[in-house]
Amino acid sequence: MPQAGPGVSPVEGVTxxxxxxxxxxxxxxxxxxxxxxxxxxxxxxxxxxSTFVNTLFKATVARRKSGEEEPLPSTTEVKxxxxxxxxxxxRLNLTITxxxxxxxxxxxxxxxxxxxxxxxxxxxxxxxxxxxxxKADTLTLEERAAFKERIxxxxxxxxIKVYPLQEYEDLDDAPENMKIRERLPFAVVGSTxxxxxxxxxxxxxxxxxxxxxxxxKSHNDFAYMRDMLIxxxxxxxxxxxxxxxxxxxxxxxxxxKTTSKVNIVNxxxxxxxxxxxxxxx
Ligand code: GDP
Ligand code: MG
Numbered sequence: 532m533p534q535a536g537p538g539v540s541p542v543e544g545v546t547x548x549x550x551x552x553x554x555x556x557x558x559x560x561x562x563x564x565x566x567x568x569x570x571x572x573x574x575x576x577x578x579x580x581s582t583f584v585n586t587l588f589k590a591t592v593a594r595r596k597s598g599e600e601e602p603l604p605s606t607t608e609v610k611x612x613x614x615x616x617x618x619x620x621x622r623l624n625l626t627i628t629x630x631x632x633x634x635x636x637x638x639x640x641x642x643x644x645x646x647x648x649x650x651x652x653x654x655x656x657x658x659x660x661x662x663x664x665x666k667a668d669t670l671t672l673e674e675r676a677a678f679k680e681r682i683x684x685x686x687x688x689x690x691i692k693v694y695p696l697q698e699y700e701d702l703d704d705a706p707e708n709m710k711i712r713e714r715l716p717f718a719v720v721g722s723t724x725x726x727x728x729x730x731x732x733x734x735x736x737x738x739x740x741x742x743x744x745x746x747x748k749s750h751n752d753f754a755y756m757r758d759m760l761i762x763x764x765x766x767x768x769x770x771x772x773x774x775x776x777x778x779x780x781x782x783x784x785x786x787x788k789t790t791s792k793v794n795i796v797n798x799x800x801x802x803x804x805x806x807x808x809x810x811x812x
Pocket of ligand 1: 574575576577578579580581582583665666667668669719720721722736
């Protein structure tokens with residue numbers, strides 16, 4: 532029996548077109564190019580953003596031997612760290628941008644939460660927003676639940692859209708996404724210190740009453756969040772950013788610039804890139 536291929540018909544009288552190779556073509560292209568995933572961390576100063584970025588990198592990239600905790604300088608500029616990871620022949624360029632706390636240089640006494648709202652209302656139009664509560668180890672379980680509830684109410688009152696969005700999801704993804712939405716905002720613990728427990732190296736924060744393990748799902752939501760970002764929803768995050776957010780942003784940008792110059796190079800709105808680089812959001 533002749534093998535299916537260009538010009539060879541697997542079924543008598545039907546010309547083989549080759550649509551079934553699309554999946555393989557996509558896979559090969561992705562393998563060659565690799566994937567690019569960009570993460571921007573925003574929030575006020577002292578919240579734990581830099582620690583969080585380093586934790587995510589350590590939990591994802593560097594499973595190093597236990598070491599001393601390096602003091603983290605407070606972030607005074609937008610800092611981007613990138614790493615090229617490879618697993619099972621798939622390449623991932625992971626880029627995480629850490630930002631100085633927003634609102635640090637303006638007088639925002641008594642109005643920080645409204646600044647959060649203001650920032651999020653702008654961000655949810657151009658990126659997928661994943662809300663996170665930092666330093667979850669400083670809250671009791673009751674406080675954590677109450678805080679999550681308050682944030683969910685705030686997000687809903689101000690019509691801030693967070694990922695994963697119900698309106699765009701496939702029916703197949705709905706049960707999984709519902710579980711994620713019920714958990715939001717992720718209450719996470721960050722640490723860059725490895726501890727050796729029963730011969731296993733664990734990231735965590737030690738206290739008098741024990742070790743809070745970063746990647747232990749019964750201690751905090753870090754692993755749930757990491758799994759969503761990397762293991763289950765990365766492709767959707769990348770795709771929806773390109774297909775929806777970037778397109779929406781570009782359209783809005785073009786319509787406000789109809790009378791002025793718009794820089795588009797190779798299909799990319801270079802003004803937009805500048806905005807992102809300078810983090811003017
Ligand atoms: P940033 O200004 O938002 O970048 O905050 P940093 O990452 O510099 O953290 C500010 C302080 O909070 C540091 O002393 C960190 O060690 C501490 N910190 C960060 N994450 C956590 C956490 O999950 N739990 C606790 N208890 N402290 C944390
Ligand atoms: Mg910082």
